[in-house]
Amino acid sequence: MKKIRIKTLRVIxxxxxxxxxxxxxxxxxxLFDTNRLPKGEYLTEVTSPDGAYTLKAYRVNGGATTSFAIRGELVTNDQKGxxxxxxxxxxxxxxxxxWIDSDTVHINGHTLNMPNEKFDFRTQ
Incomplete structure (x- = not known):
């Protein structure tokens, strides 16, 4: 009987x-996956000094009840893109x-190290 209770507890x-x-x-x-964000209206793109990355900026219209937002997309300029x-x-x-250097970009007052750092206002 005791073994059955232990097994039942483990399953639960x-x-x-x-x-x-x-x-x-x-x-x-x-709520937080940045890959699900809306594409937005293309604004500009800037390539890193060594040509390894391109940052594309988009303006996203939040509709009548919210303000605009900016989405930055990092493109790796290798064969895979x-x-x-x-x-x-x-x-x-x-x-x-x-671009500050080949691995550091400054976007609207926020400095990010590429390729792993991100800025998302929802997690600040």
């Missing part, structure tokens, strides 16, 4: 942890982009 804990993990990922995917969103900030309608 495992199922509970699996459910919590799935719900947690679902919340992240729905992968892109990912590295900058997302609301209450902005223009993008000022300047």
């Amino acid at each position: 804990i495992i199922v509970g942890l699996a459910c919590i993990s799935i719900i947690g990922y679902g919340v992240y995917w729905a 992968k892109s990912k969103t590295i900058y997302w900030n609301d209450h902005e309608d223009n993008a000022t982009v300047k």
